[in-house]
C-alpha cells in the first residue's frame with residue numbers, strides 16, 4: 361500500500377498498526393527543512409531536523425525490517441514509477457488542488473489493482489482553516505461519473521474534512 365502525503369506520519373502510524381501492510385510506501389515531497397514545521401506544530405523543529413529525517417527516525421524499526429519505504433518527489437511522478445496494478449490500497453492526501461488531484465487519479469487508475477481501494481482524504485470543496493478552495497470533490501466526482509467504480513465508505517469528519525473510499529473496477 362501507499363500513503364501519498366505523509367506530513368508527520370500520524371496516519372502512517374495508524375495505518376501500519378491497524379492494517380499491518382506487507383509494504384508501506386510513504387510518498388511525499390518532504391520539502392520542509394529544520395524549523396519549517398506546519399499546522400502550528402514543532403515536531404521536527406524541536407529536534408532541529410527536517411521532515412524527511414523526522415519520518416526516517418519515527419519509522420526506523422519499520423524501515424529496518426524493509427516494510428516502510430520512503431519515496432521523495434511529486435506524487436504523480438513517484439506513483440508513475442510503480443508497475444501497473446501494483447497497489448491493493450492507496451491513501452491519497454497530498455496536494456488538494458484540482459489539477460494535482462486529477463493528475464494523481466490519472467496515474468492511480470493504472471497503478472491500483474482491479475478491486476483495489478483508493479481512500480481520498482479531504483473530500484471537500486473548501487478548507488475553512490486556511491481559506492483555500494479544494495479540488496478533491498471535482499476531481500473525484502469526475503472519476504465517479506463513469507459509474508464504473510464503487511463507493512464503499514464515506515467517512516465523516518467533524519470539520520468537514522471527510523474521506524471517500526472507492527473500490528476501483530477495471
Ligand SMILES: C[S@@+](CC[C@H](N)C(=O)[O-])C[C@H]1O[C@@H](n2cnc3c(N)ncnc32)[C@H](O)[C@@H]1O
Pocket residue numbers: 363364365366367368369370371372387388389390391433434435436453454455460
Ligand atoms: C495533508 S498533509 C498529509 C497528512 C497525513 N496524510 C496524515 O493524515 O497525517 C499533506 C502532505 O503532502 C505533501 N505534499 C503536498 N503536495 C504534494 C505533492 N504534489 N506530491 C507529494 N507530496 C505532496 C506535503 O509535503 C505534506 O506532507
